[in-house]
Amino acid sequence: MSEAGLEGSVDEELGPIDYIxxxxxxxxxxxxxxxxxxxLALVSEGTIRVLDLMFVHKGEDGSIDVDExxxxxxxxxxxxxxxTLAEVLAEQDLIDIAAAMEPGSSAAVLVWENTWAAPFAVAVRRNGGQLVASGRIPTQALIASMTNEGE
Structure with missing residues (x-):
């Protein structure tokens, strides 16, 4: 993903960035x-800051149309x-996303900063720490794991 829209932000002030x-x-x-x-509730509560939100449409013929x-x-x-958009998605990001989409479908692409985590992230970086791994556990996998523990 491009960092074009984040020039004015200091790295140490940013929380973790995610996309879906x-x-x-x-x-x-x-x-x-x-x-x-x-x-909008997450934004108004200060939990996240939306950095980019785009809509990708993939035609039945494989053509791609993007709406900012x-x-x-x-x-x-x-x-x-x-x-508030920083417009961090690059054209290649959208091409890659469209390649994974089904013909005739549409997708919302959302990039956000986890502002709730920024103070923790800043403290870690100031103390010499750096992120070495990140990931998500699918909700269904967690539920299945917790269900199997009781057996």
Missing amino acids: VVEFPAGESRLTGEAAAEL LEDIDDLGDLGVIEA
Whole structure:
């Protein structure tokens, strides 16, 4: 991912950065309604800062169309985060994402800073620490693990 939109941020002040790609099958809704409200709640509570939010559409013929948040006419409440975007996604990122998508589908690509973790991350870096591994445990795997422990 590009760091183009983060020039003004000092590395030591940033929390961990994450991204997700949420794919919607052809004819299904995009990031609206309930999901948009939850995203906005995280932003307004200061839990995260949205760095980028883009929408990728893959045609049945494999063609790719990308909409940036500012390109969408009816943003509704999502318009609040438009001014804070650092636009960190590069064209190649979007091409790679589209390659993994099903023809006819759409995807929301969200990049965010975990602002809640920034003070901890800054303290670790000031004490000479550095991140050497990171990952996610799928919710389903954790639930299955906890269920099997009791047997």
